[in-house]
Each structure stands twice: as structure tokens, then as C-alpha cells.
Amino acid sequence: MARIAPIPLERMTVAQRHLHDRVASAGRGAAVGPWAVLLHVPEVGEQLAGVVECLMSETLVPPKLKRLAILTIARAYAAPYEWAVHEPRARAAGLDAAVIEALRTGARPDFGDPKEALVHAMTNEIVLARELGGSLYSRAVDALGEPAVVELVALIGFYIALAVLLVAYDVEAPDGASAFGP
The missing domain is CATH 1.20.1290.10 (AhpD-like)
Incomplete structure (x- = not known):
């Protein structure tokens, strides 16, 4: 991730840690990929995590x-x-x-x-x-x-x-x- 530095766990705010833990507990192990970028704006990341959870759940599209x-x-x-x-x-x-x-x-x-x-x-x-x-x-x-x-x-x-x-x-x-x- 050349354009934005990852945020170490020990330096995360409460909101960042919450997003990290939410994403990690969804089977990803850690907030990587887009989630590492979105940790910089955890309020946006939280909303997008909800969208992923909805779209990837048992829905109408196989x-x-x-x-x-x-x-x-x-x-x-x-x-x-x-x-x-x-x-x-x-x-x-x-x-x-x-x-x-x-x-x-x-x-x-x-x-x-x-x-x-x-x-x-x-x-x-x-x-x-x-x-x-x-x-x-x-x-x-x-x-x-x-x-x-x-x-x-x-x-x-x-x-x-x-x-x-x-x-x-x-x-x-x-x-x-x-x-x-x-």
C-alpha cells in the first residue's frame, strides 16, 4: 500500500479498533486491503462493512x-x-x-x-x-x-x-x- 501508511494496532483510535475488529472477525483475520485504507476514516468504513455484510449474506443472487x-x-x-x-x-x-x-x-x-x-x-x-x-x-x-x-x-x-x-x-x-x- 504505497499511498497510505497502515495504522498499527497500538495507535488506533477506539473507532479504528472497532472497525478493525469487525472486519477481522468476519473471517479476514485483519483489516487489510480496502479496510486498511478505510481505517483512516472509520465512520465510512463501518458503513461500508455493513454493505458488504448485507450483499454477501444469503440474498437473491447466488x-x-x-x-x-x-x-x-x-x-x-x-x-x-x-x-x-x-x-x-x-x-x-x-x-x-x-x-x-x-x-x-x-x-x-x-x-x-x-x-x-x-x-x-x-x-x-x-x-x-x-x-x-x-x-x-x-x-x-x-x-x-x-x-x-x-x-x-x-x-x-x-x-x-x-x-x-x-x-x-x-x-x-x-x-x-x-x-x-x-
Whole structure:
């Protein structure tokens, strides 16, 4: 994290320590990645932690489709931390290894599941064109239902914001490697 210094535990304010502990107890072990940046504004970090908890809970969008959207965003923004954290979770959620590799390399994935193709198309259109066209939106509502589409668009928007934060602060993958090549 070249742009902002991590805050040592012993120097954290009460609010920073609360956010650190909340994030650490959610299975991350410590406030790393975007959370290390957000410790500098714990009031914002607390609110965003709540959004993550909501979006990643048992909701209308299946975990595999959530992780597909997140990996699509991570690749589009070249956010190695986001990729490194969510790639194993996408595999665990059942996203095909060939799809993951195609996303990683920037190739067009060959989706066996039409819902995966739809989520990928939606995410790409929102990220790259900064819109969601009427035809694609209608197909998404028909396939997923309107409440799930609202949830998915909220997830896409949130993870775009996290990708921007990660890129702006040069947050590297935990192992320091780039998932996308040299």
C-alpha cells in the first residue's frame, strides 16, 4: 500500500479498533486491503462493512453470480487485491475454472450457464459503457427477477467503488503478485 501508511494496532483510535475488529472477525483475520485504507476514516468504513455484510449474506443472487460480477470488475479495473481475494471464493462457489481463467486473461469466457453470461454482460455494460441498456435490463429481469437485478446492480456499484479505492491507493494482492501478468 504505497499511498497510505497502515495504522498499527497500538495507535488506533477506539473507532479504528472497532472497525478493525469487525472486519477481522468476519473471517479476514485483519483489516487489510480496502479496510486498511478505510481505517483512516472509520465512520465510512463501518458503513461500508455493513454493505458488504448485507450483499454477501444469503440474498437473491447466488454466490457464484456475485463472484462472477466481482471478478469481472476486478479485471476491468486491474485491481489485483480484489481479484486475489475473490478468485478462490468464486471457485468455491462453483464458477468454472475455464471461465475464471478467461476473465483473468481478458478473453471472452465460454459460459455454460446463460445466467452467468447475462451477469457478465450486465457487469461489463455497467463498467465499460456506464449504462445498462433496456434490452439487457429486460433480459435480466426475465431471468433473475426485478429484486435480484436491483441487488445485483447494487453489488456491481459497490464493488466498482471498492475497485476504485484499491486502484487509487495502489493496494496490491496479498502476495504482491499481479493476477493479470507483468
